[in-house]
Amino acid sequence: MLLKRWTLFDKAELIVLCNAVDRTYLSDRLPYPYTDADADWWLGMVELNEGKMGVFRAIVVDGKIIGSISVERSLEDPNEGEVGYMLLKEHWSKGIATEMVSQICGIAFRELLLDRIVAKVYESNVASIKVLEKNGFVCVQTLNNVTTKEGYTTIMQVYSTQSPVGAQDIKQVDSSPAFTHTIIAGPCSVESEAQILATAQALAKIPEVKMLRGGIWKPRTRPAAFEGRGEEGLVWLRKAKQTTGLPIITEVATPEHVELALKYDIDALWVGARTVVNPFSVQQLADAIRGVDIPVFIKNPVSPDLQLWIGAFERFQKAGVTRLVAIHRGFSYYKESPYRNFPMWEIPIELTQKLNVPIVTDVSHICGNRELLQATAQKALDLATDGLMIECHINPAEALTDAKQQITPDELKSLLAGLTFRSKSSCHVERDLANLRSEIDDIDNELLQLLARRMEVSAQIGEYKKRNNVTVVQMDRWKKILAEHVATGADLGLSPQLIDEVFEAIHQASIERQSSIMED
Numbered sequence: 001m002l003l004k005r006w007t008l009f010d011k012a013e014l015i016v017l018c019n020a021v022d023r024t025y026l027s028d029r030l031p032y033p034y035t036d037a038d039a040d041w042w043l044g045m046v047e048l049n050e051g052k053m054g055v056f057r058a059i060v061v062d063g064k065i066i067g068s069i070s071v072e073r074s075l076e077d078p079n080e081g082e083v084g085y086m087l088l089k090e091h092w093s094k095g096i097a098t099e100m101v102s103q104i105c106g107i108a109f110r111e112l113l114l115d116r117i118v119a120k121v122y123e124s125n126v127a128s129i130k131v132l133e134k135n136g137f138v139c140v141q142t143l144n145n146v147t148t149k150e151g152y153t154t155i156m157q158v159y160s161t162q163s164p165v166g167a168q169d170i171k172q173v174d175s176s177p178a179f180t181h182t183i184i185a186g187p188c189s190v191e192s193e194a195q196i197l198a199t200a201q202a203l204a205k206i207p208e209v210k211m212l213r214g215g216i217w218k219p220r221t222r223p224a225a226f227e228g229r230g231e232e233g234l235v236w237l238r239k240a241k242q243t244t245g246l247p248i249i250t251e252v253a254t255p256e257h258v259e260l261a262l263k264y265d266i267d268a269l270w271v272g273a274r275t276v277v278n279p280f281s282v283q284q285l286a287d288a289i290r291g292v293d294i295p296v297f298i299k300n301p302v303s304p305d306l307q308l309w310i311g312a313f314e315r316f317q318k319a320g321v322t323r324l325v326a327i328h329r330g331f332s333y334y335k336e337s338p339y340r341n342f343p344m345w346e347i348p349i350e351l352t353q354k355l356n357v358p359i360v361t362d363v364s365h366i367c368g369n370r371e372l373l374q375a376t377a378q379k380a381l382d383l384a385t386d387g388l389m390i391e392c393h394i395n396p397a398e399a400l401t402d403a404k405q406q407i408t409p410d411e412l413k414s415l416l417a418g419l420t421f422r423s424k425s426s427c428h429v430e431r432d433l434a435n436l437r438s439e440i441d442d443i444d445n446e447l448l449q450l451l452a453r454r455m456e457v458s459a460q461i462g463e464y465k466k467r468n469n470v471t472v473v474q475m476d477r478w479k480k481i482l483a484e485h486v487a488t489g490a491d492l493g494l495s496p497q498l499i500d501e502v503f504e505a506i507h508q509a510s511i512e513r514q515s516s517i518m519e520d
């Protein structure tokens with residue numbers, strides 16, 4: 001028995017499994033009959049949430065999928081996960097369930113950094129209770145009067161097990177490369193059938209590339225520029241999907257774009273940075289997508305406005321879109337910078353902390369040139385991004401849009417080979433460190449401001465002393481002050497030597513300042 005990650009190729013087996021499985025103890029969340037569309041939804045959901053909101057595995061025996069098991073993070077308490085599984089009846093009572101629960105709990109504790117995993121079972125499900133108990137689960141709660149899907153009331157028990165090591169410990173030691181990243185690549189614009197097909201075919205040979213991007217309608221700064229191929233481009237993009245198997249994503253800015261994109265089997269949509277700034281447009285898009293189960297990727301608005309970005313997520317959430325992903329593409333910035341769009345990493349970090357959505361970093365539009373791509377992609381990975389969007393063109397020099405930032409599929413291959421894909425937990429270490437470092441920077445800044453203020457007051461004293469003919473140094477007063485500082489410092493855990501050295505240096509600088517005032 002082994003657990004394997006779900007892939008798009010498991011669709012047919014997934015449908016057979018879900019239609020064949022015994023449903024006595026399963027929740028009615030599992031549709032019946034289980035259709036092609038149900039399988040598409042599930043596999044898409046798994047792809048986006050794997051390693052973040054849950055861990056999802058197929059149970060394989062003799063090369064065949066015989067069940068499914070997952071641990072999903074609780075929405076109320078992110079430190080808690082819930083395990084759920086299904087297994088074809090002919091494989092019950094063979095020890096398989098015990099083994100797979102043991103394995104999935106190990107994976108979930110490691111990858112999701114949970115404190116505990118719970119399971120909810122009907123009292124009558126004796127076999128599952130045994131499986132849980134063998135894995136160290138204990139009953140922590142009994143829920144009376146739970147209504148089953150058949151409509152009778154029964155007792156449900158909540159079993160729980162604790163992480164063998166605290167989540168904090170795992171953060172320090174886990175370096176498993178299990179965390180997967182989604183790479184989205186493709187041209188800025190779909191320009192011709194030959195261009196998109198050649199680009200897609202080269203990209204499909206790179207295993208990390210999971211999705212093909214291509215702009216069909218291009219928001220251009222000036223009206224004379226190439227504004228995209230429109231509907232005929234969709235025909236070519238769909239052909240690229242059919243010949244490579246890569247799912248496709250494109251930008252939509254109006255309800256008409258949404259309608260056409262759906263007509264041509266686009267798998268996911270993104271909302272561009274210029275659209276996200278306008279709540280009217282975002283609302284129109286949300287209304288157009290209402291009732292359609294398609295993943296929507298939301299780019300940050302061009303302006304560094306976190307609330308505006310969050311607002312766009314809320315509009316799509318309210319329209320019932322369940323699969324939402326953020327794209328960080330940097331922000332317009334008035335100061336000169338090496339970037340086309342300034343990254344301001346703290347904004348996407350805050351977004352993901354507030355909304356708990358996956359995030360993809362569009363390094364191409366952040367950088368605006370090829371040279372910065374590698375370092376920026378690494379930085380994004382170090383700060384725990386879930387994926388990268390990188391513009392690729394079969395012949396970047398001839399690209400009709402964003403020629404300076406596009407790379408060839410071959411260049412993408414070497415860029416990816418040069419990246420370190422860290423486990424998520426070590427990214428968290430990096431992110432915590434980044435937060436602490438920025439706190440240190442803030443404190444240093446405050447220290448500098450305080451020092452400047454102190455020198456200012458000291459100069460005023462100098463003027464005063466000069467007018468009243470008082471000496472610069474009054475040794476007795478200074479010795480007394482220093483002794484007080486050393487005592488206060490000791491209370492705060494600071495060594496006498498540090499206080500002595502710091503204040504001597506400050507005092508010395510003050511004396512020099514006052515002396516020069518006296519001499520003027």
Ligand code: PEP
Nearest residue numbers: 188215272273274329365
């Ligand atoms: C693009 O992805 O090609 C694009 C136009 O992006 P943005 O909305 O981030 O400028």
Ligand code: MN
Nearest residue numbers: 188391401402
């Ligand atoms: Mn572009």
